């Protein structure tokens with residue numbers, strides 16, 4: 001197996017050399033089953049155990065990661081020794097009370113942000129995906145599926161293009177083949193593309209169509225509410241016959257932003273600039289005199305829907321920051337307790 005086909009390049013080569021790994025070889029994680037990971041190496045595919053970190057958490061690994069493996073005489077599977085520094089990572093905030101990053105895809109070059117042209121079409125959701133994509137370091141492309149089920153494509157394309165400045169928007173149908181040529185120009189040898197979007201938008205169908213093979217299970221969407229059934233249950237990388245690597249992912253219910261600077265700047269830089277132009281530095285943008293935001297909303301310069309999106313995202317990110325700080329304070333408290341315990345024991349001696 002030639003690992004270059006799986007995306008190994010000069011970047012990873014140079015990262016690898018920095019690790020001075022003796023008796024080890026590189027592997028890429030191609031499927032994630034929780035405790036078990038499937039990886040590809042120069043020898044082919046093998047399974048490995050997800051390693052435990054010092055503090056008993058599983059080490060943060062994601063499909064797409066390059067890792068260092070070591071064979072031992074005692075262990076049944078090769079051991080994971082380290083993960084190479086990532087070129088890109090697409091993250092979201094994990095659901096739950098604790099502030100936790102979930103890496104959805106690692107080392108992807110391009111992300112296809114997928115929505116279907118029927119009922120799934122939602123611009124607020126697309127804004128979120130775009131923010132996360134810009135922050136990931138990968139190139140976003142908007143892919144609108146099921147063109148065969150839509151009779152107002154130009155209108156929807158226009159709406160999507162307006163929400164995604166500077167991003168290519170492609171409408172396709174896996175059924176009729178429409179738009180697939182435009183997709184194919186992104187399938188380059190050694191380049192990785194992640195398919196991201198809600199359940200039922202046709203991610204696995206697109207992968208099967210491009211691979212020209214039924215590699216992945218797909219499923220009719222539910223009759224009653226036209227939502228997907230969460231058919232894909234794990235993330236997986238697939239090497240296409242003509243070159244290029246595609247990552248299928250399970251449909252995401254919600255995409256909560258984990259961390260953003262570039263993404264927010266690219267998507268909402270104009271809004272952020274306006275909020276800095278109000279007369280009062282702590283303006284709440286409600287009825288204050290000299291509010292630049294109200295002025296822009298009244299004159300039509302600022303679109304109300306974009307303003308609402310920005311407000312909602314700000315609130316969400318402030319909430320996440322508070323959770324992150326809470327976690328830090330708790331850790332400090334625990335460390336404090338451990339230190340005073342140690343000090344007490346030392347005094348006793």
Ligand SMILES: Nc1nc2c(ncn2[C@@H]2O[C@H](COP(=O)(O)OP(=O)(O)OP(=O)(O)O)[C@@H](O)[C@H]2O)c(=O)[nH]1
Pocket residue numbers: 145146147148149172173174175176198199200201202203204205206217218219220221228229230231232233249250251252
């Ligand atoms: N009409 C039409 N149906 C499509 C198209 N692409 C996918 N579908 C159908 O949409 C349904 C869901 O497709 P999947 O590929 O399973 O969707 P998915 O995005 O992988 O869903 P999850 O794995 O649940 O995240 C299936 O019944 C597909 O046949 C298309 O271009 N046109």
Ligand SMILES: [Mg+2]
Pocket residue numbers: 203204205217218231232248249250251
């Ligand atoms: Mg699927």
Ligand SMILES: [Zn+2]
Pocket residue numbers: 275278279283284285286288290291292293294
């Ligand atoms: Zn204001």
